[in-house]
Every structure is written in structure tokens, then in C-alpha cells.
Amino acid sequence: xxxxxxxxxxxxxxxxxxxxxxxxxxxxxxxxxxxxxxxxxxxxxxxxxxxxxxxxxxxxxxxxxxxxxxxxxxxxxxxxxxxxxxxxxxxxxxxxxxxxxxxxxxxxxxxxxxxxxxxxxxxxxxxxxxxxxxxxxxxxxxxxxxxxxxxxxxxxxxxxxxxxxxxxxxxxxxxxxxxxxxxxxxxxxxxxxxxxxxxxxxxxxxxxxxxxxxxxxxxxxxxxxxxxxxxxxxxxxxxxxxxxxxxxxxxxxxxxxxxxxxxxxxxxxxxxxxxxxxxxxxxxxxxxxxxxxxxxxxxxxxxxxxxxxxxxxxxxxxxxxxxxxxxxxxxxxxxxxxxxxxxxxxxxxxxxxxxxxxxxxxxxxxxxxxxxxxxxxxxxxxxxxxxx
Ligand SMILES: [Zn+2]
Numbered sequence: 485x486x487x488x489x490x491x492x493x494x495x496x497x498x499x500x501x502x503x504x505x506x507x508x509x510x511x512x513x514x515x516x517x518x519x520x521x522x523x524x525x526x527x528x529x530x531x532x533x534x535x536x537x538x539x540x541x542x543x544x545x546x547x548x549x550x551x552x553x554x555x556x557x558x559x560x561x562x563x564x565x566x567x568x569x570x571x572x573x574x575x576x577x578x579x580x581x582x583x584x585x586x587x588x589x590x591x592x593x594x595x596x597x598x599x600x601x602x603x604x605x606x607x608x609x610x611x612x613x614x615x616x617x618x619x620x621x622x623x624x625x626x627x628x629x630x631x632x633x634x635x636x637x638x639x640x641x642x643x644x645x646x647x648x649x650x651x652x653x654x655x656x657x658x659x660x661x662x663x664x665x666x667x668x669x670x671x672x673x674x675x676x677x678x679x680x681x682x683x684x685x686x687x688x689x690x691x692x693x694x695x696x697x698x699x700x701x702x703x704x705x706x707x708x709x710x711x712x713x714x715x716x717x718x719x720x721x722x723x724x725x726x727x728x729x730x731x732x733x734x735x736x737x738x739x740x741x742x743x744x745x746x747x748x749x750x751x752x753x754x755x756x757x758x759x760x761x762x763x764x765x766x767x768x769x770x771x772x773x774x775x776x777x778x779x780x781x782x783x784x785x786x787x788x789x790x791x792x793x794x795x796x797x798x799x800x801x802x803x804x805x806x807x808x809x810x811x812x813x814x815x816x817x818x819x820x821x822x823x824x825x826x827x828x829x830x831x832x833x834x835x836x837x838x839x840x841x842x843x844x845x846x847x848x849x850x851x852x853x854x855x856x857x858x859x860x861x862x863x864x865x866x867x868x869x870x871x872x
Pocket of ligand 1: 773775783784785813814815816
């Protein structure tokens, strides 16, 4: 686990320095090789501008990563913006199975995070200690803002790639995920989901310490489709809501994620079979390590029929504010990390936290965020050097 502490720019710089070699490798490996520096800058610019409007601290963080690792801001933006490239041309590909439960006073969401070998390299837990926002632990790639995670309030976010439909040059989803993880509960995160412009089809599942479990599918240019609140949720890499299904590219989806239908139906079946299980963590772990239908199983093993396999899995106990991260296959993890937010008091005092969150929500609407201290200057310098 890597821990970064301080302002956005400081945390980014720590991240960049510590993972400089891995970030440089990822830039070389994952960004299209036929793009020169000017082209990278031109492609990154609209995504960077939109991220600055959404949450300028995330731009400061990416500028810090670039400065610390000796890369450019454009390269770091593009590492966080697979939406800028067509799925077929993208070097990193992912799939996932999500499952969640809120029952008997216990709320847990979990996910198998599947990726191709490219995407698996360097995946790790990054913990951010932020003086201005809730502390957060995310599963992240080198140079990345994070794929899935939980914050100190016990708000957790997991999500699934969906395929097809339009692409909008907004803030990339990795930035959006971090913005959602700055909220305190599911309700405020859902409000943020509604207010944000989304770049592509995606499914988010959110849960909080109070036991509110919600699923929402987002798409560009339209309001998200929020599913009715339920005691259990399962999701794989195909859309469920009618309006999202209407724009999804089902043919491409079935060729990229042929296991998706089976993973979703099997996970749902297991949730029914295990409804009497008292401990929800054990129940969800049971689902994540299931091998029914191999190679199309929930625990995806390397197999030529589909390019992705399970690289990591998470079990987020929102009630206890404990985040478990497992690296490797869900059935036989190679390593694991536990971040126990429940063991310590909230780092952001309630009053201060709520004030910060009000600013955050305002920022979504008005694009204003009070710049502060060195981070701003550094970001501006980096921007002028790196991207404009
Ligand atoms: Zn397995």
C-alpha cells in the first residue's frame, strides 16, 4: 500500500516520485505509440479542461504526479482517460463483476476487478490523506487517480465498464470516481452523479455506513438511470436500464465480454441461494470466488476466450468502514491489504467536512473552487510547460 499525505499537488508529487519507473513504463506501454507529444497534448486538453471545472484539486494532483515522475501532464491525463481512445485500440482492457448487499444491519459491496495483462501491471492500493477532503483508499494503477475505493465515512464505490454509445469529452470517469468518493454518503454521491456530465456508458454501485445501497447507470448527454433501492445488487459488463441498453453496442459488448451474461446471472443466483448467510462479507466473498461455468465464471481465470481475467478483488464493509483489497485471483489471492477507517476517528471534523462538501457540490454547478497555496502555482506552471 502506498500512502500519500498533504495537499493535492503534494500527494501527486509523492505518488509520481515513488512510482516514477512504473509510471514511465505505463506511459510507454499503454498510450498509443504513434502519437507525438503535441498530439498527446491536443487529445488531453478537453479532458483536462473539463476535469479542472469539475474539481481543480484533481488537476493539481495529476500535475504533481507528472512533476514527480518526469512525465507530462498530458500523459498523466491520458493515463486517466481511457475514454479518449476507442475500446478496440485501447491497450488496457477491463471487465468486472460487482455484488452488494444490505441486510441485518450490515452493508457490504464487493467487486472482482478484471483486466488484461497490460492493465494488471502495477495495480496497488493508494491511500490519500487529504487535509481538505475525506481520506480515501483506492485500487489504482501507476499514475492513476483510482478505479474503485472507499472513504473514511464508509462510502464505497465499485463500478463496471459498459460498451458502445456516444463518447463526450468531459471529465474522465477516474476523476469522477474520486469526486464521488469525496462525499459522505450514498445520497450526496448520487446527487453528484446526477450533476456531473459523464463521458461514456458506465455502471456505478455505491453504499454507505448508514446502509443505503444504490445502483446507477450513466451515459453521456442524458440523465443517469438510477435503479430502485434494493437489498442486493449484482452487475457485470452489460447494461440493465432500458435507456442505457438502447445505446449500448451489444454485439461489441458480447465480443469483448462474452462472460458478462453468465457472471451476472450466476452472481444473482448465488445471492438468492445464500440469502440466509449471516455474515455479508463471507456471502460476497463466496460469490467472487465462484467457478461455475469456467472460463466464463465470476472468478475469471486467464483464458483465450476473453482477454481479461481477475486481477484484484475488493470487499468494502461500509458498516464497519473497513476496506479489504486482494491482489490476484479472487479464489487464491497473492496478497491483501486492509484499510480500517473504523479504527480511527474521522480526520475531517464533521462541521468542516460538511463545509467542504458544500463547496464541492457548489463546484459541480458553478465550476468554482477556491485556489489555495503552492499547489495552484505549481499546477499553473506545470500546465504552461506541459500542456499549453
Ligand atoms: Zn478462481
